[in-house]
Amino acid sequence: LAVLFHRQCRLFSTSSRARTIMPAWVIDKYGSNDVLRFTKNASFPVINYPNEVIVKVFAAGLNPLDVSMRGGYGAASLSMMRDPLSIKQSGSEFPLILGRDVSGVIMECGLDVKYFRERDEVWAAIPPWKQGSLAEFVVLSGNEVSHKPKSLSHTEAAAIPYVATTAWSALVNTGGIKKDNCAKKRILILGGSGGVGTFAIQMLKAWGAHVTVTCSQNAELFVRELGADHVVDYTAGPVEEPLSMLEKFDLILDNVGGGTEHWALDLLKPWTGAKYVTLVTPFLQNTDRLGIADGMMKTAATVSTKVIKHLVKGVHYRWGFFAPSGVALDEIREMVDAGQIRPVVEETFNFSQVPQAFEKVEKGHARGKTVVQIS
């Protein structure tokens, strides 16, 4: 059966390869770290659409989302993305491979892929409804992939795509920030020392913004070295007090959530188009808890109420989301190769240490990224 399936998939690809299994870390059910299982017999990815590529993974970046997904977070919505017509049985996502960042080499191209060739070095952020990068190979759409920065090793490159495309989506697509309208804008990043924050600081500084960051006292030097102009220690007391003494902001990127939105929007310049964009949204929890239809209704009601409540005060309230984009990664590659953005790899693990890498991410207090070297 596997051979027949591969023959059919070869209609869309140029390869005559007949390999059917590969090594990977998988989960067979949701739970804590002990659900992670190494196997040499994971299904080899296949090209199902002519615009897809198979990438040999050299390094895989981990994100807090991987830890949450291991525990079942987002399962309802992600299952719907994988199987919109609900044809498959529940649990058909298993064995599930986690890992959202990849840096590697193109191994095989679908027949419509024009922009990449076999052996091209690439990087990508993998959407959470697809099989991830904690495996020897992964299949992606060509439009999710980009040529990797020449100045970075695979390990360094794997620290960037997911947080970069998230920050890009939040700041550029949702926040309306661009290279040519960013100079001197006052931007506040709540939670600057983790993956998204360390990337966002560098991107905004490269585009000429004035960047204020909140973080722990012991991360102050770290974020200043990345370019932060002003740093506020959130562990020293209610952080909104020192922030409210500062000149107001044009944009706030919130990587922290919780109670922040009760006070953060008061820090924006009213009636100037200023925006608050939070990455911490209840969207996936709502669909996990209430099911797809009710969860989406609840989400729509929540966000529209908040948007209107703040609009009448002259400021904009928005939710930001990760969006896979090879085009955004192309632009980010140029900034990396120009020396404007550097990867921030906090710790690396080898392929046999994936459970330890998850433990590290789960402990929190990130100072950049955790990367697994696959080969």
Ligand code: NDP
């Ligand atoms: P990380 O875990 O890499 O970083 C979080 C950072 O925030 C840590 O450095 C932590 O350090 C710091 N921190 C914790 N509490 C506070 C606080 N109260 N004030 C300031 N800093 C704080 O996470 P990411 O950067 O990868 O992601 C950030 C958030 O964005 C996460 O909640 C994530 O789930 C979300 N996200 C959402 C996406 C979406 O599509 N909506 C996509 C990607 C991320 P310390 O505790 O030592 O202070």
